[in-house]
Amino acid sequence: MTSKCLLCQSTIIHELRPQEILAGKKLMPDYLCQRCRAEFQLIRKPCCPTCGRSGSIKQCQDCQMxxxxxxxxxxxxxLFKYNTAMHDYFKRYKRYGDYHLRLVFQPYLLRALRHFSPPFIYVPSDFQHWQSRQFDPVWGLFSEIVKLTPALIKLPTTKAQAQKSRQERMQAPQFLQFNSQYTSVLQAQQITILDDIYTTGRTIFHVHDCLRQQGYTGKLVSLSLAR
Structure with missing residues (x-):
């Protein structure tokens, strides 16, 4: 089984293991060669037990705040540290609009999502960013491996999150609105929030506020590709 690395275009040869053959399931191709994979860092312990920030087993200052x-x-x-390789990946994926790159981390996301339960809601792009890219980056990362519920609407902002300083992120007013067509998700015992990058946590807690204001009282957990 062969595929192409979406980052460097080198050929990837996947040798089927006996258990894969016997399982008889359709395999997800590899889209990341070993050389490119080595540039990305999986988050491992020690890390913040609440958000996964690397460096210490103690709760980080952001989470304490x-x-x-x-x-x-x-x-x-x-799943991954936001290092130089991840920065370059998102630059190609989001800024330059290379939609094929949505597939790069699907095997990792799929394995991680097995530990979470639906409904899955995601942090959407606002209409202006969707119009310029012609796709939603978070939808692209997750929509082919889990069923997403578009329960949130992102309102226009004067500046994209990636262009904001830390202080600007922390002070950003609420920019998410609940989509009233999906009130059924508010009956779930747990909601899983999906995003591409967790930086300060401000966006995730905008989601928390949005759902709590709608009367949701269940458990909220979240997952992102990078931290």
Missing amino acids: WQQQGYSNFQHRA
Whole structure:
């Protein structure tokens, strides 16, 4: 079984293991060669037990701050560190609009999502960004491996999150609105929030606020590709 690395275009040869042959399931191709894969860093312990930030087994300062602001019961997981390779990946995927790159991390996301339960809601792009890219980056990452519920609407902002300083992110007013067509998700015992990058946590907690204001009282957990 062969495929092409979507980052460097080299050929990837996947030798089927006996258990894969016997399982008789359609395999997900590899889209990341070993050389490119080595440039990305999986988040491993020690890391913040609440958000996955690398460096210490103690809760990080960001999470302590959010708890002091009343967000006492939350749990976030991220798969990869936001290093130079991840920065370059998102530059190609989001800024230059290379939609094929949505596939690169699908095997990792699929494995991680087995530990989460539906409904899955995601942080959407606003209409202006969707219009310029012609796709939604978070939808692209997750929509082919889980059923997504478009329960959120992103309102226009003067500046994209990626262009904001840390202080601007933390002080950003609410930019998410609940889509009233999907009130059924509010009956779930747990909602899983999906995003591409967790930086300060501001966006994830905008989602928390949005859902709580709609009367949701269940558990909220979240997952992102990078932290």
